[in-house]
Amino acid sequence: MGAFLVVMAVVGPTLAPFDPTAPVAAHLAEPSPPGAPFYLGTDDLGRDVLSRLLYGARISLLVGLVAMVVTMAIGTVVGLSAGYFGGMVDVVLMRLTDVMLAFPGLLLAVALVAVMRPNVWTIFVVIGLVSWTGVARVVRSETLSLRERDFVVAARAMGASHGRILLRHVLPNVAPTLIVIAALSTSGTILLDAGLSFLGIGVPPPTPTWGRMIQEASSYYRVAPWLMAFPGLAVLYAVLTFNLIAYGLADQGRGAP
């Protein structure tokens, strides 16, 4: 499943039969149903749905993955520091996390996009900024238990620096959990990106994104349901894929000695 998604994102655009932003259908304002040469139909602007879906895959996965990296980076740094140093550092960082958690993620994202200019880079940052809290909490609790383990205590006794202990001893032991969260958080960020696009504040047009495709199709769902169904299925497929990857990884983790 994952392989198919990656293939779609990497070579999809070269497979796309048409320019995703160009009107290629014979007429505007009346979407044509699926059928050759438009295998998934065309939208009201006469654009090929299949081509838009393939290009959209790249954007959605790119946003999903890059935003995931931003999320993981912030979450890991905060979680490691809070768990390892404890005391005031822990209190301050965890209260900050609580404050961030108190905001509904989507609302916070909408507010952040409103103050920045919406483009691909803003979306990466915004999604990262609103979704790191879960990661931070998990990493912190793992770190809390790790820091009392013998090998960490030993390393500290041998005079290792904090940085060395964190990078060489704590982080590798948090990694298996991190990888599982990363997979889960990717599906989360893909959903959030689709949500932002649906609200009209995601990656701006003409870049095709799945969320925007769903939004633009919403006025046509009675007369042209396929316009909404295909991008919707694509989001479902991507989210399901990353969730299954996460569960698979988690199972492996449990099975390992």
Place this chain on the structure above:
Amino acid sequence: MLLALVLLPACRRDPPLDWPARTPGSQRGGVLRLAGADDVPTLDPALGYDSRSWTFEQHLFETLVTYDDANGLVPLLAERWDISEDQRHYRFELVPNVTFSDGTPLTAADAVGSLERVLDPRTRSQGAEYYRGIHGARDFIAGTAPGVVGLAAPDATTLTIALDEPDPLFLEKLALLFASVVPAERARRLGDDFTDQPLGSGPFVLREWRRGERLVLARNPRYRRPDRPYLDGIVESTGVNSELAWLQFLSDEIDVAGIPPADFPAVRRDPSPVGQLVRGPTLWTTYIGLNCQMPPLDDRRVRQALNYAVNKEDVVALLNGRGVPAKGIVPPGMPGYASDVTGYPYDPERARALLRAAGHEDGFSTELWTQGSDLDLKIGQKIQHDLSAVGVTMEIKQVAWSSFLEAIRQPRTVPLFDLGWSADFPDPSNFLDVLFHSSRWDANNHTFYANAEFDRLLEHARTLPDRVARNREYLTAERLLVDDAPVILLYHPISYVMLQPRVHGYTIHALLPARFTEVWLDPEP
């Protein structure tokens, strides 16, 4: 007036004075339910200059004269009037015993005070420009006179107006809602708060206005026509975009709605399962305004290139053909419309050549501001694609209607904006002068276009009493304007509105937005 939405329902006739008898079969009672995306900007007739404000203002207030179905002027608050030989002195006899909705009498002094209020610079009315020709108005505006000498009320029902120069359009200007008669003393006292506590002599009164939620009008019990209005009230829900409005219409939650492009083909084939389809004439032009002060749009060749680059036929197709591609600014049906203004056919080659000549062979980046209905965004994306084909990268920025209006008034802020203009009175000056004269930068000239020769032509045309000669002069000006291309001409919309089967007496008028005085509803089953 400014058009908020191209799909917005418009209009209704209100035959004055020799009132027709009660429409056969008509029923009194019921509430007309409407919906709109944004708040109504204002209910102060001195301030409103857009289709949404005017829709509600004209139910609260009355002007001296108004328009009949054929766009002819007919009496409203003025029973009759005389114009002197030299065309400079007007004498109006007001209908006697008219009261405002609180019972205080409406007098000629209120009419004088209302016009002075519009002219007063502290009111900041965009309508002031129309009444500067009244004798003494300039001194009053400059603050060197306490009142306008040319306005007088010899008795309670007589109003006299003296002009500096003959103005063949003066009566038409008195039909604008700016010239609504308000209780002058109260309006002066309330100042900017008059919009929250409006009081007039119209068929309805303001019952409730919660911004962001709803606006409710109720029947004016003191309205001087005892059998009008038929309706008990009008409720406008706010925050309902055109898509949602259509769904609410389908579930019978509102009575009037524009038709989304997705549903239009089916509705046109057979409207009966949904309601009644009403089509009406409009005098509208929609365009993309180009800020002539912001490089590279300050170069005429660039502006022409953008005009050639956009395929207007496609834009009209996106509207399911509910429009005519625009070749000039003055819409078909207006006096002074000329079918031989050629506009800009779709010609990307020519656009590229012009951009090359202007030193932009690699294109440039710019930004389109739109008030962001679903359809506006679709049209925006179509234009975005057309422009990208000639190398111009255009971003689309979605803004709420009131912020949009505020932003386009600021110099050097908004490079491209989509907007429409609907005729206020049947004369080319209402498009050419109002939208493009360089003295209108603080009013409706949002393109900040300035051309001395164009200004001179308009100023000369204004003084010509003969309609034919005037229109000829305006045509010369329009050709000059189209050549200068301060806007990308898009299309002249054709208005279609859907009504619930129980709504009667609703027609579309070319000059005024929806009026509901003659609308009646079938009784609830």
